[in-house]
Amino acid sequence: MSAIEAPVIEATGLTKRYGRFTAVDGIDLAIGKGEVFGLLGPNGSGKTTTILLLLGLTEPSAGEIRVLGLDPLRKPLSVKRRVGYLPDQIGFYDHLSAVENLAYTARLAGLASPEAGKRIAEALERVRLSDVRDRRVSTYSRGMRQRLGLAEVLVKGSEIAILDEPTSGLDPQSTQELLDLIRELAADGVTIVLSSHLLSMMQSLCDRVALFRRGRIGLIGKVADLTADVLGGTHVVEVEASGVDLPAVLAGAPHVSAVTPLKGGRWRVDADADVRADIARRVVNASGALSEMTIRQSSLDEVYVRFFEGEDHDRAA
């Protein structure tokens, strides 16, 4: 783990037990200012608990947390004033309009009403809910609710935004809209911590990710580094060839880290660079017949699957 200069979120040995069940088991975490940090892992692996601990909404059994240099347990109000939170499956007061809902939380956050009114109008404009601002939230779709939740984070003017499963249960278009908004937020310099199962989204959004497994962080780092670490390469080449023994042909080839046979005379080659030309040359030199070759960048999905291979999901959940 590379050292982060002046981290805005720092956790050391963070542990949370519910009775005999350990939800978070001694995690260490440092998130730098302006970073987009992803928490990845199956359900019940401790992501949401970690988020609640960071916000001071639940007390750790052991360990230390610093958010913006403050202890969320000792200075909960200062921390909560500067950190915005979009909970998993966000709920609003359904009988109130979007504006009324935001006005309530703005008052709780201690904003004076003229300032709050201005910020609410701006935030609703930004999440494209201005047209329906006076409609009851009960008429809102799931995607609109999530955007309203993001508007709340905007109204608060948070330095850190913690988003728990922001896109779960959204259709692809709403997901895309929400992701664009999160990108805009990140571009404004807001530090973003988000948890998700959507790996492709994490890959495109996050600077760094942490993979949770049974309350521990199994891996942490940049997406590219993780793919290299877990899969042994960032590129995957699928080769269909006959008349050669590909592993033997590619033995000692530069950049190639693994050759795995697939079915039907195909192989999968993991590499940390585009090695197609080299493979083609070697296959032809060995008098083999190369019939097909495709390349793709290895994705977080594969890291995830590989990392959790053999994991007993029921026990983790």
Add this chain to the structure above:
Amino acid sequence: MTGRREGSPFSGLSTVALKEAADHMNSARIHLVMLLVLLTAIGSVYAAIGQIKATIGEDQFLFLRLFTTAQEPLPSFVSFLGFLIPLVAIALGFDAINGEYSRRTLSRVLSQPIYRDALLTGKFLGGLIVIAICLLTLWLLVTGLGIVLLGLPPSGEEIARELAFLFASFVYAGVWLAVAMAFSTLVKSPATSALCALTLWLVFTVFWPMLAPLVAGAIAPVDLLDPMTAVHQIAVQQGLSRISPNVLYGEATLALLNPATRSLGLLFPSQLSGALMGAPLPLSASLGLVWPQIAGMIAALIVLFTIAYVSFQRQEIRA
């Protein structure tokens, strides 16, 4: 945890209280319950006025009779209140906390810079505000009705007694609000907590008056040869029945609105020697008489609120 917490536990309190009060005022549930209270109140007072007019006599406290006179088949205004105030309070509080869980708004609200104290206390205060407004309106309505239909204004002492009665009603409603809120923190589902609170209400209004004599008979049997055992049994029975806030409220209203009430317990002829039977007690003496009842209700309110508070503070946000 050691050390002082940062900031005031009450920042955000007034925001929560006003929002809750506004929500209640707009909710169909409360409108319905209020309509029920209003109709029964007007009905009982109207009947009482008819009765008073029919049996007009020299009464120093004619106006107070508005509240206490019952005409078959309608019970009096105060007995209606004793019956319906808990219903109003339960309607206001039964889903205070578990409703936030089921709407999934709790974590969002608590991620704002407030303490849990502010949320719970604010919700309680919001309910009390609504109750206070309702009781005051009801009282003004009844008084107005009385002035118009009886054609005489209430005297100063009558108003003072009515205000004391209003305060007792307010505390009584507070007890039931605290009951409802305690259930709303202890029980996860709003429907279950409403049922729990209504069950308790039913027990205290219907079954408690039947149970108290039975239990007292078992605890303190009467020995026919020892008359003191009978006195003892009555004391036990009264003690038991006073566990019910309804009984405390009934006794308090009786002494406040019926100035001739001299005692709320057993009275021996020796204690009455020299007393003018039927002569009203001064207000201060009546207040002294009901003070234990009022104090008992306030104590119950505080205990119930503390139960709700402790259980809410220990709850995990994640339901």
